[in-house]
Amino acid sequence: MENPTANRLRLWAAALSIGAALIHGIATPEHLAEWWGYGLFFIAAAMAQGFYGFILLLQPWRYDETGAITRSGESYARLFYILGVAGNAAIIGLYIITRTVGIPFFGPEAGEVEPVTPISVISKVIEVALIGCLLALLRTAQNKTAKV
Numbered sequence: 001m002e003n004p005t006a007n008r009l010r011l012w013a014a015a016l017s018i019g020a021a022l023i024h025g026i027a028t029p030e031h032l033a034e035w036w037g038y039g040l041f042f043i044a045a046a047m048a049q050g051f052y053g054f055i056l057l058l059q060p061w062r063y064d065e066t067g068a069i070t071r072s073g074e075s076y077a078r079l080f081y082i083l084g085v086a087g088n089a090a091i092i093g094l095y096i097i098t099r100t101v102g103i104p105f106f107g108p109e110a111g112e113v114e115p116v117t118p119i120s121v122i123s124k125v126i127e128v129a130l131i132g133c134l135l136a137l138l139r140t141a142q143n144k145t146a147k148v
Helices: 004-034 036-058 073-100 118-147
Strands: none
Touching: 004 036, 004 073, 004 118, 036 073, 073 118
């Protein structure tokens, strides 16, 4: 049985991921108007974060065909959490680059520095909180494995 703290963290992480997806979805039309490639990136980010959040809610790795929680599912969970940390860190890293150095490589605005907007800051705060939840889940999974 999952401990209440881990369950709460997982639900927060799912909500934060879905929230970040909604913000990227809201920002998509503006970026599509700039260039289709920028819009495509925002569509992909929104879909990935939304899908990730729903998978966190469902936790398909935890159950076998009888509905029992499997021990091997814990290793899948850890991998899934690591992928979430890496993916969201990459999005945050790209945000920092586009706000300081400029848009890398592609599109009509390559090299231009993007403005920092309230909605972009909110999305980064959400993603940092998401990473924090995922790291806490990783620590919880690590402690559980160590005790077994």
